[in-house]
Amino acid sequence: MASLKLFIPLPLILYLLLPSTTTACDPSGTVVCKGRSYPQFISSPTVGSYTSAKLTLNDFSRGGEGGDRSECDNQFHDNNELVVALSTGWYDGGSRCGRMIIISASSATTGGSVAAKVVDECDSARGCDKEHAALPPCGNNIVDASADVWNALGLNKRLGVVDVSWIIAG
Numbered sequence: 001m002a003s004l005k006l007f008i009p010l011p012l013i014l015y016l017l018l019p020s021t022t023t024a025c026d027p028s029g030t031v032v033c034k035g036r037s038y039p040q041f042i043s044s045p046t047v048g049s050y051t052s053a054k055l056t057l058n059d060f061s062r063g064g065e066g067g068d069r070s071e072c073d074n075q076f077h078d079n080n081e082l083v084v085a086l087s088t089g090w091y092d093g094g095s096r097c098g099r100m101i102i103i104s105a106s107s108a109t110t111g112g113s114v115a116a117k118v119v120d121e122c123d124s125a126r127g128c129d130k131e132h133a134a135l136p137p138c139g140n141n142i143v144d145a146s147a148d149v150w151n152a153l154g155l156n157k158r159l160g161v162v163d164v165s166w167i168i169a170g
Contacts (some may be wrong), residue, residue, distance in 0.1 A: 031126070031137060038136040042125050044089025050104065050165040051090075057157055058085060058144040060119065065135065070120040072097035077119060082152065085120035085144040094121075100169040103143060105153045105162060114152040115169055116145060 030037045059065050060077035069075055070085070072094065077083045084103070086096060096118045104113040122138035138144065143166055150157050153164075 033136045036136075042088060044087045044124070044140045047090060047168070050167050052163070052165050053141050053143045054139060055103065055105070055150075055153075055155070055162045055164040056122075056138075056142055056144045057150060057160060058122075058146065060085075060146055067135070072119045075119075077146065079147040081146055082114060082116040082148050083119045083146045084116045084149060085122040085138075085142075086118055087122050087138050087140050087142045088124035089140055090143075091118070091121040096168070101143075101166045102169050103145070103149065103153065103164050103166045105155060105164050112153050114149055116149050120144075 032038070059079060060070060060081070060083055061079055062076040064076070064079075070077060070083075071091075084101065085091070086101075090096065099118050100115045101118060102113055102115050122142045122144040124138045124140050124142070126137060143164060147157060155162055
């Protein structure tokens, strides 16, 4: 019986077996704010069932640190509203405007969940300018939430950043 010998080049084997060192979420550039360099992103990790994210605190009200009206409805929002801004990739050009997401905190002290409305983009691609109140770009995995979202989750707002997961409701 004849045997078949198959030659597969080593680079191809390595390419197929080793994890990729680049992803669609790699920075697309950098921007400098006050002498510090920040990465810019045009994409975010894939949205799945309970996507991991960093929850940050935002003041969506007039005069709040976000600077301008929300992208989705061109309005300011009170801190007692359950509203969020999503990183550029997750915001997806506004396709998630008005959608409800369920945010779950898995910290030892809370473990709660809350539904919040997407009203804005947490711009991961631009920043450090007047339009963004001189703030640097957001990371590519940010759910930027109102104080009421933090309160509903039982989180200490002084933490500033908390690991959460989220999913699109219904």
